[in-house]
Amino acid sequence: MTKVGIPRGLLFYRYFPLWESFFESLGVEVVLSPPTTEETIRQGSKLLPGDLCLPVKIFFGHLESLKKEVDFLFIPRYISIEPDAYMCPKLIGLPDMVLCNVDSLPPLIDDPIHCKAQGLEAEKLFYLRVGRIFLKDKRKVERAYIAGVERQNRFRCLLRKGFSFEEAIERSRSAEIEEKAKDDGRVRLGMIGRPYYVYDPFLRKSVVEPVEEKGYQVLMTEFLSDQEIEKGVEELRKSIYWSFGKELVGSAIHLTQSGAVKGMINLSSFGCGQDSFNFEMTQNMIKEKIPILPLIFDEHLSQAGFSTRIEAFLEMISRGKNRR
Amino acid sequence: MKLTVPYLGMLHQAYHPVLRGAGVEMVLPPKPTKKTFDLGTKYSPEFACLPFKMTLGNMIEALELGADTIFMPGGWGPCRFGYFDVIQEQILRDLGYQFTMGSAKNPDVLSDMLDMMQRISGLRSRAGLYKLFFLVLVRLSFLDWALKKYFHTKPREGIEGEADRIFKKSVELIENSLTIPQLLKSASVISRWFIKMERKNGPEPLRVAIVGELFTVLEPSANMEIDLRLAQRGIEVFKSVWLSDYLNDRFRFNPFSRNQHKLSSRYARPYLRFHSGGESTESVGKTVLFAKNGMDGVIHIFPFTCMPELVAQTILTKVQKDLDIPILTLIIDEHTATGGMETRLEAFIDLLERRRRR
Numbered sequence: 001m002t003k004v005g006i007p008r009g010l011l012f013y014r015y016f017p018l019w020e021s022f023f024e025s026l027g028v029e030v031v032l033s034p035p036t037t038e039e040t041i042r043q044g045s046k047l048l049p050g051d052l053c054l055p056v057k058i059f060f061g062h063l064e065s066l067k068k069e070v071d072f073l074f075i076p077r078y079i080s081i082e083p084d085a086y087m088c089p090k091l092i093g094l095p096d097m098v099l100c101n102v103d104s105l106p107p108l109i110d111d112p113i114h115c116k117a118q119g120l121e122a123e124k125l126f127y128l129r130v131g132r133i134f135l136k137d138k139r140k141v142e143r144a145y146i147a148g149v150e151r152q153n154r155f156r157c158l159l160r161k162g163f164s165f166e167e168a169i170e171r172s173r174s175a176e177i178e179e180k181a182k183d184d185g186r187v188r189l190g191m192i193g194r195p196y197y198v199y200d201p202f203l204r205k206s207v208v209e210p211v212e213e214k215g216y217q218v219l220m221t222e223f224l225s226d227q228e229i230e231k232g233v234e235e236l237r238k239s240i241y242w243s244f245g246k247e248l249v250g251s252a253i254h255l256t257q258s259g260a261v262k263g264m265i266n267l268s269s270f271g272c273g274q275d276s277f278n279f280e281m282t283q284n285m286i287k288e289k290i291p292i293l294p295l296i297f298d299e300h301l302s303q304a305g306f307s308t309r310i311e312a313f314l315e316m317i318s319r320g321k322n323r324r
Numbered sequence: 325m326k327l328t329v330p331y332l333g334m335l336h337q338a339y340h341p342v343l344r345g346a347g348v349e350m351v352l353p354p355k356p357t358k359k360t361f362d363l364g365t366k367y368s369p370e371f372a373c374l375p376f377k378m379t380l381g382n383m384i385e386a387l388e389l390g391a392d393t394i395f396m397p398g399g400w401g402p403c404r405f406g407y408f409d410v411i412q413e414q415i416l417r418d419l420g421y422q423f424t425m426g427s428a429k430n431p432d433v434l435s436d437m438l439d440m441m442q443r444i445s446g447l448r449s450r451a452g453l454y455k456l457f458f459l460v461l462v463r464l465s466f467l468d469w470a471l472k473k474y475f476h477t478k479p480r481e482g483i484e485g486e487a488d489r490i491f492k493k494s495v496e497l498i499e500n501s502l503t504i505p506q507l508l509k510s511a512s513v514i515s516r517w518f519i520k521m522e523r524k525n526g527p528e529p530l531r532v533a534i535v536g537e538l539f540t541v542l543e544p545s546a547n548m549e550i551d552l553r554l555a556q557r558g559i560e561v562f563k564s565v566w567l568s569d570y571l572n573d574r575f576r577f578n579p580f581s582r583n584q585h586k587l588s589s590r591y592a593r594p595y596l597r598f599h600s601g602g603e604s605t606e607s608v609g610k611t612v613l614f615a616k617n618g619m620d621g622v623i624h625i626f627p628f629t630c631m632p633e634l635v636a637q638t639i640l641t642k643v644q645k646d647l648d649i650p651i652l653t654l655i656i657d658e659h660t661a662t663g664g665m666e667t668r669l670e671a672f673i674d675l676l677e678r679r680r681r682r
Contacts (some may be wrong), residue, residue, distance in 0.1 A: 052634055077598060089600040089601040089602065090635055093596060096595060096596045096635070096639055099642075100595060101638060112598060271628070273629045273630065276370065277369065281410075284414055284418075
């Protein structure tokens with residue numbers, strides 16, 4: 001059976017169920033790299049110049065272990081997923097960065113997805129193109145794509161219901177969507193960060209878990225529906241032309257205005273150009289309403305330093321100093 | 325209404341006399357210095373890029389001098405530049421300034437650009453405005469042309485300092501030519517000056533190309549006049565981006581010049597297949613082109629946290645190996661000092677000289 005490798009990094013944390021289901025329906029085996037460890041980060045940093053952001057380095061770290069085992073590497077080029085927004089420039093250039101910096105690679109599947117140029121059909125066209133590599137039957141490929149989209153929708157739905165990333169992946173396999181009590185009485189905090197920050201096991205361990213251990217419920221961007229996010233960004237003077245930026249700012253504003261959270265933790269990667277502007281916009285919209293803790297991480301992050309700051313922040317919230 | 329435009333290379337020399345002549349009240353911000361930069365850094369988000377901080381500093385200084393309208397075109401690209409106007413307006417309003425921010429919906433489209441300029445300049449006639457805009461663009465391309473001439477002749481001058489003198493005279497002449505016929509006449513005068521200049525005999529000078537992000541390549545206060553420093557050492561300087569080329573790609577005011585973006589994307593294709601924002605394609609494509617044209621070395625210069633250029637930097641490591649061309653990467657932020665850069669430049673030039681002797 002043909003083996004397709006998917007590195008556990010970047011858009012894996014957004015689209016994996018779609019990818020997995022699509023390839024499985026085509027009869028292709030999906031090989032994943034092991035979860036992120038410190039070794040992954042070390043390997044990634046070795047390959048790349050120092051100023052790139054940590055998620056990209058993690059992605060490159062995953063390639064090292066994966067490239068020997070597979071026949072194809074799946075690194076799609078996400079240029080834009082909405083007609084009026086782009087992805088990060090680093091995601092646009094990702095396949096080229098991989099080709100230029102990693103040796104002895106298997107063939108790459110790096111077709112572009114460019115909704116800004118091709119309209120909303122672009123995603124479908126992309127999967128049809130990719131599917132034809134493995135299967136000549138166009139109708140079967142289309143069915144595989146539809147099954148993938150259905151699973152992806154179930155996955156997003158489960159995330160919104162409050163399941164964790166791993167749970168949602170497992171449970172999205174079955175057609176039924178289980179219910180989960182969203183509000184369990186714990187004090188809720190907003191955690192604003194891209195999916196590849198908040199779901200990456202390494203970062204999760206040092207940022208998300210300490211908060212949960214203290215008995216808080218963490219609400220993330222992924223918990224909100226597109227409509228809620230759209231409502232959040234409505235108030236901005238100029239709409240945001242980065243898909244992730246829109247989600248981050250929109251969810252921060254929505255969570256604040258709906259009164260769902262008592263405080264907000266804003267995660268950003270060291271040297272991330274978009275995050276610096278997104279945070280500025282977020283801060284401007286919500287800083288008078290709830291307390292915000294900006295956390296910036298890089299490959300040298302120390303858990304101790306983070307937990308001190310998080311503890312102090314939680315202490316402040318629990319004392320209700322900022323409650324009006 | 326008092327209009328101000330942040331500095332970018334020789335842009336102020338192109339627009340200022342023209343707009344002033346047309347009756348637009350202008351405030352020219354003071355020349356950017358360390359103070360301008362500190363001012364911008366103080367109020368910017370920490371990881372905003374250098375062009376953001378620098379232009380913000382310019383704006384604050386101009387507002388202090390009484391400006392009340394700011395030109396910042398905005399945009400809609402994957403690069404952060406499109407948000408400059410929004411975030412800067414927010415920061416300046418928080419600081420308590422009263423002003424109008426002139427930003428276009430899509431500055432790459434001529435009609436949007438003209439709409440915006442109509443709004444901020446107070447000029448009524450659309451046709452007149454278009455003529456002004458065209459004149460500024462043409463003046464800009466003549467200024468760039470004069471600088472290119474200077475870069476070509478400086479390392480070959482027979483009498484020390486003559487090229488500098490002629491260049492200074494030429495810029496003044498272009499600045500004072502306010503119509504297209506005048507400009508053409510000045511250009512022929514200038515090219516005669518440069519042709520008549522005494523040349524020295526000797527080995528061909530080293531050729532170094534500066535590639536990278538538009539603002540840092542062009543703005544002397546941002547790149548610490550790296551181009552002039554190199555020229556002073558007798559090195560012929562080339563640049564990957566020129567403001568006139570950049571605008572020509574969008575507005576096609578000079579039909580005889582090639583579309584530089586298309587040209588670079590053709591050469592960048594083996595390495596970077598899709599434009600990833602900013603000047604990444606130009607950086608990669610022009611580096612390949614320069615290497616094929618036998619350039620001795622390339623200096624890649626960009627602001628800290630610049631996303632498109634980081635992609636380019638990652639890819640240039642491969643270009644460097646493939647085409648065997650030395651590349652010096654200079655990342656500029658508010659802590660970059662002249663001394664440190666000078667040392668790195670010296671070492672780089674040493675390396676190039678040794679390579680040439682081999």
